[in-house]
Amino acid sequence: MRKLLIPIVVILIGIFFSSVYIIEEGNRGVVLRFNKIIGLSEPGLHFKIPGVDNIRLIDAKIQTTDSSNNSGREQKFITREKKDLIVDYYVQWKIIDFDRYYETIAGGNSVENLLLARLNGRLRAEIGKLDIKDIINDTNAETKSRNSLMLKVKDALNGTKQSTVKVKEMPVEDLVAVAEIDPENITSMRAFGVEVIDVRIKQINFPPEVSESIYDRMSAEREVVARDQRFQGIREAEETRADATLTATKILSEAEKQARTIRGEGDAYVAKLYADAFSKDLEFFSFVRSLKAYEHSFNGSDVMVISPDSDFFRYMKLNTNIKSNKK
Template sequence: MRKLLIPIVLILIGVYISSVYVIEEGTRGVVLRFNKIIGLSEPGLHFKIPGMDTVKVIDAKIQTTNSSNNNKEQRFFNVQKKELIVDYFVQWKIIDFNRYYETVAGGNNVEDLLLARLNGRLRAEIGKLSNKDIINDSNADTQSRNSLMNRVKDALNGGAQEIAENASTDVHKDIEGNKTSLRAFGVEVIDVRIKQINFPAEVSGSIYARMRAEREVIARDKRFEGVKKAEETRAKATLQETEILSEAERQSRVIRGEGDAIAAKLYADAFGKDKEFFSFIRSLKAYEQSFTGSDIMVISPDSEFFQYMKLKSNN
């Protein structure tokens, strides 16, 4: 009896070990019984029937796929029929693990499907934009990279009605026709981001040269406008200067005229009181004007002109 106990215990331990499995956090387990899906295991400790059940562990975290994953440049044409090289990435996650497993089990690569559909949507959206819209990233709702990426994401996720219509169709047929939402494959797009947009090397030189020429024209117009405004400013300043000087000259002449009038009135009042004093002052002014310079004046000493220069003797 003791000899049978040890093999039985070992068999039970083996059965227990083969029937227990652990699903780690961030993953999910698709339980298969004879290759048919019978359930989904959440993170934790679970049991299965040995020999009948198998568990396929699938990553449940958000995943990132870059456009350069296939080592091939993604080229698109804008509305001006100019070729562009677009580098982008897409973040996605699995929302229906059973459907995702069916897609993968059918020999399809979900990342390839995702990139194929994404390239198709980007080609359609970029074809609506010009170089200016793409480079400047206009704020208009329909002409910006942000709105473009949102439209692409919404198109890839599709609507609930579209999913219901395609749920019962053959997965391989949907993949070939490329007519279903990515939700039909069990995945959902979280975000689409354009990292970089370049022109092909063979045309970038001519495009940048044209852009430089356009910027030079704009710069020349701006400089001309600046020179024009500078000339207008200088002209206004000169006009203001002339007006200020003219007004100052006018005011100074008015003030001088008023001063001369007051002085003349004072002189007239003073001369009116003493005629002899008026005659004396007038003679002094005559002397002052006559004796300046090097002119020669011949006049008799007894002339009345010198009457205020003669000394009167005291008798």
């Protein structure tokens, strides 16, 4: 009896461990019975029928898909001005219907590829309605801005609840076939069990052939601005120099005026001093004045023709008489 008990216990332990499975946080488990979905397992400890039920783990976290997943090809879009743009973007999405999502991927389809195809189609339609300045404009305007464009694309990808219910009645393979033919005709990504949370444009570039012409035009415009700035600087420099010259001339003129006024006042004061001094002795004044006249008159080899009895020689005669009396 004991020999039979041990194998039975081992078998029961094996059955127990084969029927227990754990779903980690952030994941969900789709329960399949004979390849048909019979339920969804939340995170935690669960049981299944060994050998009958299979569990397929699905990542329930928010997913991010980048535009670089487009087979490595640059996505060109045409604006309303018929200008080519290369747009780099990403989209965040999550699974809201795990049964529908599993049906999609079970058929060998990629939800990311379907999402990118749908997203490219909607972006192409929305960018074609706007000018370049509207796409670059990152504001919250309701009509023409990058933010409004991304909101419209997100709403278009999610669709309405009524359209989602109607589309979900269609088989997944039929929806995938329509998506491959014309992505813009798909009503909602919810039809594949996913919901778009956010769409963001990371970078907008021009194609290389367009960028060169734009850079050349910008360079020419900057050259014109630089030339205008240089001319403006030269004009302001000339005006500054002219103002400085005018100011200097005014200062020098005022200084010369003040100097002449001071010199005139000084000469007048000196003349007054002389007048006051000589007025006390007129004979001495006449004598000094005559000496000055002699000093300036008898200079070098100048010849003077004048009468000896002239009053000019009065003090010279006086000096001669003084010397004769001394002898």
